Amino acid sequence: MKKILITGGAGFIGSHVMRLFVNKYPDYMVVNLDKLTYAGNLANLSDIEDKPNYEFIKGDIVDAPFIDQLFAEHKFDGVIHLAAESHVDRSISNPLEFVMTNVIGTVNLLNAARNEWKDNFSGHRFYHVSTDEVYGSLGETGMFTETTAYDPHSPYSASKASSDHFVRAYHDTYGLNTVISNCSNNYGSFHFPEKLIPLSINNIKNNKPIPIYGKGENIRDWLWVEDHARAIDLIYHKAKPGSTYNIGGHNEWKNIDLIQLLCKIMDKKLNRAEGESARLITFVKDRAGHDLRYAIDSSKLQRELGWLPSLQFEEGLEKTVDWYLANEEWLKNVTSGDYMNYYEEQYVKR
Ligand code: NAD
């Protein structure tokens, strides 16, 4: 039986990857290593927690002796590394946390893998999940390809760029069998409500202002999270050692247009008069260093591995709204306690 370590499996994307692997590969033992920060939630995995090929281990990737011990004990065949601090706004208030988890944590995993796998690098894969934000910001035209030069602007993207460089360096220097993917903004179920779409759904539901940074003209390229998980599955199994793939839905939306569409869907779902939710839109102070536009060219992934996104955005957004409305308890749990302190600092006091 193959044993795979997935880090950050209790988070948004990690929980979808975990679900896909546990259900699709009953002959793999899938180990979820997660520190359970504010963003990690075992309730995201309640449908698979009793499966015989799933194991959860609570732990911190920043703790090098613990990571070394874990690799020595478990003899993993491969790693899919998603654990990270992932929110740009939090990285602006606390950059060091991002250096610790995203850079040091990644290097700790690379060191443990290098040490454990040194006699057979080719038989062991290290997959690092990264973001399109490492490429920086686009003007009105163009798209990020795998060869676009890195140009990160936020502490979050700088920490992810740094971790990508280390992963590539461990391939080039030591011969570790690495792959990296850089994906655009994800959306879907289990998304923590600090990010634009789930935060807006929660606020609309509770009749609270929808905070739009600046003029709402920034553009993001949105991908259904389950399509990202399918891409990760393909890349993990099929990509050549040392390769990089961009993942994106070819689905650019200006923030304000996206929120207008979301308001329309929410009016319908909540039986509100047309335009009622949109009245909650409130323009607030812009994010510092706010990247204008992201757009991903994922043609390499489509051409080489045959991946295609499965859902149109309008359909995916409606499904997402339905999920949040049907999972009030989940939303209530994750927005109690610390979330309110974060919300106060980020939106009320600034
Ligand atoms: P998330 O914030 O929802 O989840 C991160 C998970 O990592 C949480 O479960 C958290 O508990 C865990 N974690 C954090 N620090 C840890 C530590 N020190 N040790 C162990 N576990 C720790 O993030 P997400 O949105 O699911 O993103 C997952 C990965 O995908 C990240 O690497 C992110 O950079 C990347 N990514 C995200 C997006 C997106 O749109 N959300 C897009 C492209 C790439």
Ligand code: TYD
């Ligand atoms: P976010 O979901 O934080 O993802 P990222 O910054 O990683 O792209 O933000 C998506 C876009 O929405 C980004 O342009 C910032 C903007 N935004 C708002 O306008 N208001 C908000 O409250 C948040 C969280 C984001």
